[in-house]
Amino acid sequence: MPLNEYLDRWLFDVAKNKLRARTFDNYESLLNCHVRKKLGAKRLSDIQAYEVQKLYNEMKKVNYSPKTIRHVHNVLSSALKQAVKWKMLMQNPCDICELPRSEKAEMMYFTPEETAKFLNAAKDDKYFPVFLLAIETGMRPEEYLGLQWKDIGFENKALSVRRALVVKKGGGFIFTEPKTKKSRRSIPISNSLIDALKIHRRNQLEERMKLGASYQNFDLVFASEIGTPLLHGNLLRRHFKPIRDKAKLPKIRLYDLRHTTATLLLSAGENPKVVSERLGHASIVLTLDTYSHVLPTMQKTATDKIEKLMRGK
Template identity: 30%
Template sequence: MAAQKKNRANGEGTVFQRKDGRWEAAAYVLAANGNRQRLHVYGRTRQQAMDKLTDAKAASNRGVPVVHAQGTVGNWVTYWLDTVAVHRVRETTHTRYTAVTRLYIVPGLGAKKLSKLTARDIRTWLDGLRTRCQCCARRTDHQRTPTKQRCCAVGDCCRRVLSALTLTYIHTVLKTALEHAVQEEEIPRNVARNVRLGTPRPRRFEPLTVEEARRLIDTTRDHPLHPVVHLALHTGLRRGELLGLTWEDVDLNAGTAVIRRSLQRTSDNGLVLFPTKTKASERRIALPAACVQALHAHRTRQQTDHEAAGLRRNPRGYVFTAPSSALPVEPSTLNRRFATLLHQAGLRRIRFHDLRHTTATLLLDQGVELIVIKELLGHAHIGVTATVYTHVRLRIQRNAIDLLGHALRNPDTSPPTAAEATIRLEKGSWAPPGDVNR
């Protein structure tokens, strides 16, 4: 009697080898919309495909929706944020990823099938973000009260389009999410990689001049923020690194400070101490004598204030605290008070982070080597330092070339000074020696 053919049990799924050599397994699982949909998974071997299908069915049996290539882009990116990115990036970065997903990716591409997403879809979406006013697109002005409506709601479009840097960031978030889909073999390739946006121009910054920096220090001389501004200008520390400093990190006798934490405000947990931005950011720096003196006076004043407020000691040991409190200074509060200080000093408005750029710029102007500045600022690679401060390096190169030209010139000739040469060049009456166009 012939053996009876064995049938698969209901819901067991199926597995077979495709023409391209990969193995495909399929079964019905719980989808993100609450219905049961057929899931297809792939692997290089039969066992890999079956293992993926087994994991998916186990999650489905627990009531956990399974996100896969047959689902939408919005479902996949949300799944990636909640299960992958949340464990791989800092909390502040995850918050920015979530905002980008909510504001741009889901409204623009969220309804498209992940398996059918094309490079043309992404390019069209990004072109729309580049050219369309975001105030109109998100109806921001319409959500304001009638007395505060000032652009789209009253027929006067503000043309608030996204910058090239923001577009690049949005594209990067989508590209990273799709890359994980490729790693899990949900899709064969990352189509976002085929979309080129070009290299955006770096954000311009306007560091203070030497005279402006001196005026700022003089203005803050008797202000509670004096030690913060003083330390920022002399060391180039980031705002979070400054606010995260504790007295155990500072050795005033040796004149050094260890930078290993950064204070950041998060939407979920409030003020949080994170490790430094990168491994290279964890560093020991030397403190100038002026900073040591300012910190000595600040610690004495802080202890007096704490005793007057009934605090016997600074429990967490933050170097910079709120008045009569052991709590650290809020980053947003520092920004507001810094803007007030700039106004009092009669200086143009800059970001607090521009003090860091000021430090690096002034050091480069003084001829300090790039590697020393890289270590002081805590950049991961010297290429970062060289790229950010290209405008200063070009000025230093010009001075070096002028020195070389002075050394190589004919001693019998007497070339004009730089100022005279500039004037004569503008008038067309003089050209540098060897200039074929003179």
């Protein structure tokens, strides 16, 4: 059996049943772009470790990042691991390949001053409430773009994260479960955010009334002019980037607003467990590892606190 045929079988008989739609699309794309052309025509049973290693080495030569090479490796290795289970291979050739050392990317985020500057620059934008909510809650883009009005508790001043919006490959969208079990959470929200959301809802209702039956109502908090989901790419290109660049702020990504939330809270001395729960991380270990750049500041704050306590202050 050619490797390409086996990969199809693995993708659609195994991976698709276990993976979220976006993850499945990523797996399929990585195999199509990097593996199939080089190794796909070879028989599965003839794939050798040195050939897989050569694939990784060639990717490195044309400047693919260690992260991308590792992603390709993880997907291919998972596929071939299943072949071993099915006794189609004696061993997984990926197991003995050497991978480039992973380089930890520098964390990008706004400082407190930059955050205030960004929000001030965004205040007249239609989607200002999106940015305010993103920074206040630390939610992932797919989480806040999947929010429905029934998730907003105006009375108890909290919102519920129950789903994620996933744009399907080739068009369309679906709602899926949040990333992890801990991602399903309730997050308290401020009076300022509640006020912004109330104004946003009123404006949205006016747009809906004008369009009448043409408005596609999915009960989304953040929707397009016709009610369909607000796409991450459109929010980024048409709103976030122009606001960020006009304010002459660092070129962080939309996702980095989440990093901004965590960094600001940890730098201010907030309990890491509270921050971890707010972000919906699987564990506090992940939070501390991801935001290790804040640890020196936290240690300095702890030193100052213990010094004051020892002096009876």
